[in-house]
Amino acid sequence: MPANLTQQYLKAEEAYRRASSPEEELECLQVMLRELPKHKGTDKLNAELKQKISRVKKDLEAGKGKAKKSSGFKLPRQGAGRGVIIGGPNAGKSQLLRSLTRATPEVAPYPFTTREPIPGMMPWEDVYVQLVDTPPITADVFDPVTQALIRGADLVVLLTDLGSDDGIDAFQAVLDHLNSTKTRLARESCLDENDVGLSYTRTLLAPNKIDDPAAAERLEMLHAFCPLDFPEFLISAQHGTGLEDLRNAIYAALDVVRVYTKLPTHKEPDYSRPFTVRRGGTLLDVALLIHKDFAQNLRHARVWGSQVHDGTMVKGDYVVCDKDVVELHVGLP
Ligand SMILES: Nc1nc2c(ncn2[C@@H]2O[C@H](COP(=O)(O)OP(=O)(O)O)[C@@H](O)[C@H]2O)c(=O)[nH]1
Numbered sequence: 001m002p003a004n005l006t007q008q009y010l011k012a013e014e015a016y017r018r019a020s021s022p023e024e025e026l027e028c029l030q031v032m033l034r035e036l037p038k039h040k041g042t043d044k045l046n047a048e049l050k051q052k053i054s055r056v057k058k059d060l061e062a063g064k065g066k067a068k069k070s071s072g073f074k075l076p077r078q079g080a081g082r083g084v085i086i087g088g089p090n091a092g093k094s095q096l097l098r099s100l101t102r103a104t105p106e107v108a109p110y111p112f113t114t115r116e117p118i119p120g121m122m123p124w125e126d127v128y129v130q131l132v133d134t135p136p137i138t139a140d141v142f143d144p145v146t147q148a149l150i151r152g153a154d155l156v157v158l159l160t161d162l163g164s165d166d167g168i169d170a171f172q173a174v175l176d177h178l179n180s181t182k183t184r185l186a187r188e189s190c191l192d193e194n195d196v197g198l199s200y201t202r203t204l205l206a207p208n209k210i211d212d213p214a215a216a217e218r219l220e221m222l223h224a225f226c227p228l229d230f231p232e233f234l235i236s237a238q239h240g241t242g243l244e245d246l247r248n249a250i251y252a253a254l255d256v257v258r259v260y261t262k263l264p265t266h267k268e269p270d271y272s273r274p275f276t277v278r279r280g281g282t283l284l285d286v287a288l289l290i291h292k293d294f295a296q297n298l299r300h301a302r303v304w305g306s307q308v309h310d311g312t313m314v315k316g317d318y319v320v321c322d323k324d325v326v327e328l329h330v331g332l333p
């Protein structure tokens, strides 16, 4: 990946990873091509982007008339980021959502109780992370809505069932099914540069039901048969074991920082509602979260935080730090 890609390029790339239709993909790819700095170091990427664009265009033309039916399922993003809980039948996905959030999906000892995605908000200190419970993935079933959710998520929590002798086979079926599609799991989210549409979503592995008497034995088998290098969190979704570590890891995996805003006329910042942006994000990104007019008309800001002197004047390109307090000053254009 060549260095010095613009913010617009990186944003378009992220949107491309999340795209759920070829039309969206095409739009993002075109922005990426436009934003790509043109020099020797980017020749290869430039060629790849052009190739991808022509392939997506061809796919679009070929698919005309039999346009893919969209499920119409939409789930607004909320909170500091989105984690999707996936796994085989009965792994404990719904129980995990119940234990980490206030959502109340049905938990039952038979498969396919959960038929559509169910969101919940997981508190972490003073912010929330959106978690989504999903229907199971099996050798035969991997519904397009779950697939789209995984592609668009900041992270995946992959459950395996240590409470049953069938758990490992069911888990292997999940992995095999994912690997037969262009929606895959990895230690870090990324796009495959050589294969259009192949996307990897950052994953945490959570072997569940460690309260089961045979769990340790099954875990050993799991490690022997499915060696994976995802960070691993042993949990009992039902009894709560390991859930605090998992909760912290979910938040940490989002890699965001919190910023509190303060009105120039107020003494105290608004601590009740932090804004979150990706680590490395700027003041301008924060302003955009508030309102696009804010971003457009931003003159400067004053910052109170760990990395600056109290009340330091900064511009839109200031990289915000966790727990910064910012006072935005806007002026008419
Ligand atoms: N022993 C034990 N059972 C669990 C645990 N988590 C879930 N279960 C049980 O496993 C079954 C399936 O749970 P559910 O959350 O509905 O699984 P899902 O199909 O993945 O959503 C239910 O009978 C749960 O009570 C756990 O941590 N320990």
Ligand SMILES: [Mg+2]
Pocket: 093, 094, 095, 105, 106, 107, 113, 114, 133, 134
């Ligand atoms: Mg369920």
